[in-house]
Amino acid sequence: MATVRRPGAYHCGIDAAMDVIGGKWKVLILWALDGRTCRFGELRRLVSGVTEKVLASHLRELEEDGIVHREVYDEVPPRVEYSLTPLGVLLNGALAPLGAWGREHVIGGAAEAPGEAVGGHFPIPSARPLTM
Amino acid sequence: MATVRRPGAYHCGIDAAMDVIGGKWKVLILWALDGRTCRFGELRRLVSGVTEKVLASHLRELEEDGIVHREVYDEVPPRVEYSLTPLGVLLNGALAPLGAWGREHVIGGAAEAPGEAVGGHFPIPSARPLTM
DNA sequence: CCGTATCCAATTAGATACTG
DNA sequence: CAGTATCTAATTGGATACGG
Numbered sequence: 001m002a003t004v005r006r007p008g009a010y011h012c013g014i015d016a017a018m019d020v021i022g023g024k025w026k027v028l029i030l031w032a033l034d035g036r037t038c039r040f041g042e043l044r045r046l047v048s049g050v051t052e053k054v055l056a057s058h059l060r061e062l063e064e065d066g067i068v069h070r071e072v073y074d075e076v077p078p079r080v081e082y083s084l085t086p087l088g089v090l091l092n093g094a095l096a097p098l099g100a101w102g103r104e105h106v107i108g109g110a111a112e113a114p115g116e117a118v119g120g121h122f123p124i125p126s127a128r129p130l131t132m
Numbered sequence: 133m134a135t136v137r138r139p140g141a142y143h144c145g146i147d148a149a150m151d152v153i154g155g156k157w158k159v160l161i162l163w164a165l166d167g168r169t170c171r172f173g174e175l176r177r178l179v180s181g182v183t184e185k186v187l188a189s190h191l192r193e194l195e196e197d198g199i200v201h202r203e204v205y206d207e208v209p210p211r212v213e214y215s216l217t218p219l220g221v222l223l224n225g226a227l228a229p230l231g232a233w234g235r236e237h238v239i240g241g242a243a244e245a246p247g248e249a250v251g252g253h254f255p256i257p258s259a260r261p262l263t264m
Numbered sequence: 265c266c267g268t269a270t271c272c273a274a275t276t277a278g279a280t281a282c283t284g
Numbered sequence: 285c286a287g288t289a290t291c292t293a294a295t296t297g298g299a300t301a302c303g304g
Contacts, residue, residue: 010239014159014227017234024277027146040286051278056287077285078284087237094233095146101226102145105219106152156297172266183298188267209265210304 005065020065020091023058025050030084030092033068037083067091137197152197152223155190157182162216162224165200169215199223 010016021027025047032038032046044055059082062068067088073079084092142148153159157179164170164178176187191214194200199220205211216224 010234011160012163013231013234013236013239014163015234016238017230018153018159020234020238021150027150028143031144031146044286051280052287053279053289054277057277076284078287080286090237091233094229097226097229098149099145101223102142102147102149102152104145105222106148107142107145183300184267185269185299186297189297210267212266 017091017094020062020067021095023054023061025054026058026062027095029055029058029062030067030088030095033082033084033088034092037081040080040082043082062088149223149226152194152199153227155186155193157186158190158194159227161187161190161194162199162220162227165214165216165220166224169213172212172214175214194220 005019010019021030028047028050029043032043038046040055040059043059044050044052047055050058059068059070063070066085069083069085069088071081071083073081137151142151153162160179160182161175164175170178172187172191175191176182176184179187182190191200191202195202198217201215201217201220203213203215205213
């Protein structure tokens, strides 16, 4: 289960969820890990602009909350791989409508064909550079 | 349309949405206004713990982003009523799955009958005190 | 009643350098 | 490669008092 940061202090589910995804770069990390496994350096490149310190601390928090899995390979040079846990996959799914809202009403003015399912939260699920 | 705070700086829809709902009390304000019109003092009581200054500034930002409507009645004593715009209603709807995720996986461990629709983002839509 | 103004505290993130 | 350590900067929110 996820580590509850402020036990008993939540007013509703979103309040609680916001506590988990509240870091400045967290949803971008979630995005980067969607359906893929990444090494630290890869993530640093994908989430462009984030510093090592902040990326590391966000990853640690997401790990504590049960959202990402950290697999350490005892090799030299060292290798660590990050991926979403099942809970993280669920979270990413729950984020989808919000992402659709943001794309429709904040970013793009009127685009998106009406017939098309706009449930997706990612513009290009497996695009390499995250900066679109 | 919503005022874009960081024009062109978004990496994806969620990133953009987070910019709109990012304030500490914003989702609680959204919650309080769901399906209801509130005066300033009412909101202050509903969103318990928020200070006047922060509530006022969050309301102003939500207004700038086209999420809440502010209706001023030129009376004495002054009366101002806040409500959700259609865009705010949509946002609240998009927040629902995230709220369900938070309730299920952060707050309540295993509750929720499986057959029940867990789409709702609010525990008690028209409850008076927000602190549950 | 509905806010503003001011000042301060706390949290968060960035820059840079360094290590196993 | 995958981080940690420090130190600093910026942002955000809180307390309190006052104004139209």
